[in-house]
Amino acid sequence: xxxxxxxxxxxxxxxxxxxxxxxxxxxxxxxxxxxxxxxxxxxxxxxxxxxxxxxxxxxxxxxxxxxxxxxxxxxxxxxxxxxxxxxxxxxxxxxxxxxxxxxxxxxxxxxxxxxxxxxxxxxxxxxxxxxxxxxxxxxxxxxxxxxxxxxxxxxxxxxxxxxxxxxxxxxxxxxxxxxxxxxxxxxxxxxxxxxxxxxxxxxxxxxxxxxxxxxxxxxxxxxxxxxxxxxxxxxxxxxxxxxxxxxxxxxxxxxxxxxxxxxxxxxxxxxxxxxxxxxxxxxxxxxxxxxxxxxxxxxxxxxxxxxxxxxxxxxxxxxxxxxxxxxxxxxxxxxxxxxxxxxxxxxxxxxxxxxxxxxxxxxxxxxxxxxxxxxxxxxxxxxxxxxxxxxx
Numbered sequence: 125x126x127x128x129x130x131x132x133x134x135x136x137x138x139x140x141x142x143x144x145x146x147x148x149x150x151x152x153x154x155x156x157x158x159x160x161x162x163x164x165x166x167x168x169x170x171x172x173x174x175x176x177x178x179x180x181x182x183x184x185x186x187x188x189x190x191x192x193x194x195x196x197x198x199x200x201x202x203x204x205x206x207x208x209x210x211x212x213x214x215x216x217x218x219x220x221x222x223x224x225x226x227x228x229x230x231x232x233x234x235x236x237x238x239x240x241x242x243x244x245x246x247x248x249x250x251x252x253x254x255x256x257x258x259x260x261x262x263x264x265x266x267x268x269x270x271x272x273x274x275x276x277x278x279x280x281x282x283x284x285x286x287x288x289x290x291x292x293x294x295x296x297x298x299x300x301x302x303x304x305x306x307x308x309x310x311x312x313x314x315x316x317x318x319x320x321x322x323x324x325x326x327x328x329x330x331x332x333x334x335x336x337x338x339x340x341x342x343x344x345x346x347x348x349x350x351x352x353x354x355x356x357x358x359x360x361x362x363x364x365x366x367x368x369x370x371x372x373x374x375x376x377x378x379x380x381x382x383x384x385x386x387x388x389x390x391x392x393x394x395x396x397x398x399x400x401x402x403x404x405x406x407x408x409x410x411x412x413x414x415x416x417x418x419x420x421x422x423x424x425x426x427x428x429x430x431x432x433x434x435x436x437x438x439x440x441x442x443x444x445x446x447x448x449x450x451x452x453x454x455x456x457x458x459x460x461x462x463x464x465x466x467x468x469x470x471x472x473x474x475x476x477x478x479x480x481x482x483x484x485x486x487x488x489x490x491x492x493x494x495x496x497x498x499x500x501x502x503x504x505x506x507x508x509x510x511x512x513x514x515x516x
Contacts (some may be wrong), residue, residue, distance in 0.1 A: 128444070130172030130436035137175035137212050137414045138435075140182035142382075143428050145418035155421055156428070158255045162203035169207035171432050176209055177256075177414060178219040178405045180247035186221060201254065212412040213304075213368055213418055214251025219264035227285035230266045230279040230317060241286060245293055252299050258368045258412070259294075260340045261287075262306040267313030279317050284330060291333035297441065299503060301480035304340035304367040307347040311380050321351060321356040325363055338367030338411055342416055343396070344374035344382055347389075354395045360401070366478075369400070371439070374415035382417045384431055390511055397439060398446035404459075405450075413439065451508045 130136050135236030140161050146154035161183050165176055183200055184193045204210065218228035218240055226232065228240035251259055266283065268274070287303070294301050305328065309319040318324050321341045329336045339360050346353040360366040373383030373393075386393045419431035449455055467486070470479045509515040 128437045128440045130433070130440065132172065132174040133210065134174065134436065134440065135183040135212075135411075135413050136173050136436045136439070137177055137412050138154065138168055138173060138432060139177045139179075139414070139416060141179060142416060143168065143432050144182070147419075149421060150419070155221065156423070156425060161200055163319065165200070165203040165207055165209050167429060169209050172436060173209065173432070175412060176204075176253075177211060177213040177215070177412075178511070179215050179248055180243070181217040181220065184250070186217075190250040197250065198230070199251065204254070211251070211256050211258055213248065213414065214254065214256040214258075215260040215262065216247040218243065219262075224265045226267045226268075226273070227263075229263070230274070230282045232274055237282065237286070241289060244290060244397040248290070248299070249297075249363075252297075252301060252450050254335035257301060258304050258340075259301055260304045260306055260368060262340075263316060263318065264312060264376070266318075267310070271312035271315070276317065280327070283317065283327070287337065288332045291331065291336050294336070295333070302367050303337045305337065305343060306340040306345070306370070308341070308342070308345040308380070313443055320351065321346060323358060325359065325365060328365065336443040338365035340370060341366070342370035343372050343385070344370075344380050344416075347374040347376055347392075348378070350382060352392070352464050353390060353401070354399055357396060357399055359405070361409060366411070368411060368414060369409070370414055370416035371413075372415065384417055384419075384438070385415055385435040386442060387434075390442075391507065393438070394442050394445055394449070394507070394511060401443050401446055402447040403443075403450040409419065445510050448516050449507060452506060452510070452515070455503065455506055458499050458506075477489045 129332055144159050144161070144164055146156045148154045161178075166178055184196050188196070218224050223232075223236055223239060227236070229237060231237050231240070248259060263283070266279065287305075290490075291303065294303075302406050305318070305324045307318055307320050307324045308316050310316055321339055323341050326336050329337070331337055341356050341360060343353050346356045357366060357369065371385045372381075373385055373388040374381050375383075375388050398404055399406065400409045400413075415432070415435040417431075417435060419428045423431065441501065470483055506515065
């Protein structure tokens with residue numbers, strides 16, 4: 125064991141659907157056995173994880189009787205207690221069953237929308253029973269291929285009505301629970317409504333109980349669209365809306381790969397961890413660190429747990445790299461905040477007429493300012509050298 129091995133204090137969690145993924149894909153049958161949720165709890169605890177997350181159907185098969193549901197949940201709760209594990213987050217599967225083929229909350233069929241609300245309320249009850257404090261919504265089928273099938277404005281209105289209704293249900297039930305909305309641009313639909321974290325942040329501002337609702341950004345989902353994940357996370361943190369996060373790896377332009385965290389684009393992964401841990405000076409993120417990824421289809425059971433340990437170790441290694449990078453005197457010199465006693469008071473504290481007048485009269489040597497080198501080439505090289513282990 126070394127300093128990079130995970131412990132429960134690191135707040136790492138995995139979904140039942142992640143390490144429980146049997147290696148099925150659209151072109152091939154499963155390569156691993158389906159695991160019992162109680163075994164997953166035991167194995168994750170053995171690996172040093174803190175928690176396990178779930179969709180309703182990951183634990184209780186669709187169509188189970190009330191008695192069967194209670195037996196399964198009781199066994200799962202016992203496994204959590206026996207192994208010192210928690211459930212930080214829960215969510216609803218609104219994408220697998222055929223009834224959701226054209227969406228759940230945004231469906232044109234009121235019967236589908238009603239069933240989606242029913243299923244979600246029951247799933248919220250389950251999540252709260254298991255101790256979850258965050259409830260995630262990923263609109264996997266909330267989209268279209270034949271875009272004329274509905275007015276996208278109607279889709280937004282229906283999604284808003286569903287979120288307002290479910291916020292009301294949580295408040296009426298007295299639950300200590302917050303919602304986190306997860307964006308994705310496409311797959312399994314041709315286009316998914318509310319495609320990026322920025323879309324979600326605006327949508328939240330239109331809700332009746334916006335204080336209860338934040339976001340759950342995912343590395344793969346922003347990267348699929350060619351966007352900077354660190355920027356999406358920064359915007360979420362600055363808005364006070366980063367309620368949960370999904371960590372994995374992804375290559376731009378590919379299907380949703382859900383690769384081991386840090387296995388692609390280590391530079392962006394380091395910048396993300398730097399932001400989450402606050403090593404650059406911002407307040408750190410203190411919520412669950414959830415890995416929404418799965419092992420390669422090439423792996424057997426042992427390989428699944430190599431994958432899980434790898435996700436957690438990489439995060440901790442990158443945390444150490446981020447700390448070293450931001451403590452590096454040369455880095456600190458390059459990124460030090462510029463100050464100007466004459467201009468700083470005019471640029472902070474909002475508008476005032478005297479500030480506007482002073483700014484309009486200020487003189488700037490634009491050619492001289494433009495000629496100054498910012499040393500970002502050197503800064504980026506320092507980042508690479510820290511990543512490659514030749515600078516500490």
